[in-house]
Amino acid sequence: MYYRNFTVREENEWNSYIERSFEHEIYHTWYYHSLNKEGEPILFVFLEGENFIALPIIKREIKESSFFDMTSVYGYCGPISNNDLAQCSILTKQNFKTAFLNFMKEERCICIFSRLNPFLNQYLLLENFGGIRDNGKTIYMDLTVPFQNQKIKYDKRLSRQIKKLREKQYQIKEANTQIEVKEFTEMYCKNMDRLNASPNYYFDEQYFTKLLNPKLENKLILIYDGTELMCGALILLSKNIIRNHLSATSPKYLKESPSKLLTDEISMIGRRLGKKIFHLGGGVGGREDSLFEFKSHFSDLQIDDKVWCYINDNIVYNHLTALNGNEIKPNTKYFPLYRKSTIIIQ
Numbered sequence: 001m002y003y004r005n006f007t008v009r010e011e012n013e014w015n016s017y018i019e020r021s022f023e024h025e026i027y028h029t030w031y032y033h034s035l036n037k038e039g040e041p042i043l044f045v046f047l048e049g050e051n052f053i054a055l056p057i058i059k060r061e062i063k064e065s066s067f068f069d070m071t072s073v074y075g076y077c078g079p080i081s082n083n084d085l086a087q088c089s090i091l092t093k094q095n096f097k098t099a100f101l102n103f104m105k106e107e108r109c110i111c112i113f114s115r116l117n118p119f120l121n122q123y124l125l126l127e128n129f130g131g132i133r134d135n136g137k138t139i140y141m142d143l144t145v146p147f148q149n150q151k152i153k154y155d156k157r158l159s160r161q162i163k164k165l166r167e168k169q170y171q172i173k174e175a176n177t178q179i180e181v182k183e184f185t186e187m188y189c190k191n192m193d194r195l196n197a198s199p200n201y202y203f204d205e206q207y208f209t210k211l212l213n214p215k216l217e218n219k220l221i222l223i224y225d226g227t228e229l230m231c232g233a234l235i236l237l238s239k240n241i242i243r244n245h246l247s248a249t250s251p252k253y254l255k256e257s258p259s260k261l262l263t264d265e266i267s268m269i270g271r272r273l274g275k276k277i278f279h280l281g282g283g284v285g286g287r288e289d290s291l292f293e294f295k296s297h298f299s300d301l302q303i304d305d306k307v308w309c310y311i312n313d314n315i316v317y318n319h320l321t322a323l324n325g326n327e328i329k330p331n332t333k334y335f336p337l338y339r340k341s342t343i344i345i346q
Contacts, residue, residue, distance in 0.1 A: 136286030
């Protein structure tokens with residue numbers, strides 16, 4: 001079958017494909033990509049008859065080079081289609097691969113990194129490229145089951161802690177003023193300082209404000225002890241999924257652990273809004289760490305998390321990696337490796 005491909009950079013045309021997709025999330029929209037500061041947002045569109053596959057990417061310059069690479073926005077993006085990607089034919093997969101590799105070559109992009117959405121079967125489309133990597137497990141709640149069935153799955157100690165937190169009658173509210181957004185932003189950044197987080201985990205007040213655009217469903221949920229902000233979370237809402245996108249707790253209340261109450265509350269919000277899944281996520285870097293353990297106390301439902309790390313030009317990739325002073329080893333997870341800092345801070 002005849003196919004063609006093209007790129008989209010304009011908002012209305014971009015969103016016309018997103019809105020016609022079988023399933024998508026806010027991460028795929030032009031608006032979410034417009035918040036990106038890393039590079040140029042592009043929507044690659046592959047057309048085959050009446051069907052399409054669309055892949056949003058960020059095209060980035062590579063310093064001191066005439067080449068570029070591609071990455072995905074912060075969150076769960078990856079390809080979408082007007083059909084279930086699990087139903088793509090072998091021929092469609094092959095045609096998409098041919099079209100996208102030509103696109104990468106035309107754009108002088110040597111590789112692509114994309115975090116995949118674990119609920120959209122994206123890896124089935126991309127596995128014939130190669131470069132699909134396991135990134136541990138990610139945890140979710142099924143919000144279609146009765147609430148009491150969900151509570152039964154809570155760790156017993158967790159259930160007792162949430163009950164005690166609710167008995168203290170802390171104020172749980174949705175932010176509705178810019179002062180509250182500013183207060184949360186400051187607390188969030190202090191949390192990142194405490195955790196010694198990498199720069200890509202820092203977001204400013206403008207970022208949070210834009211994600212709370214009235215045209216979107218997103219909400220900033222805050223918990224107060226009197227007039228003191230204890231913790232909060234920016235939750236992103238898509239058609240079927242609710243997510244705790246970014247959250248923070250005041251250092252003063254870390255021992256109180258109000259994030260447990262906050263997580264329980266987000267699951268209830270998701271139910272009231274008719275969402276099917278509350279995606280809690282996994283551990284840092286796909287590890288089963290303390291963060292993963294915290295989330296696992298809420299649900300025993302897990303699904304494979306995957307990322308796509310594909311190299312289109314190995315010669316240039318290896319050359320840039322060597323120039324940066326890095327060595328490619330079999331178990332190296334960092335991608336692309338030439339972007340890894342080799343500076344040692346004394």
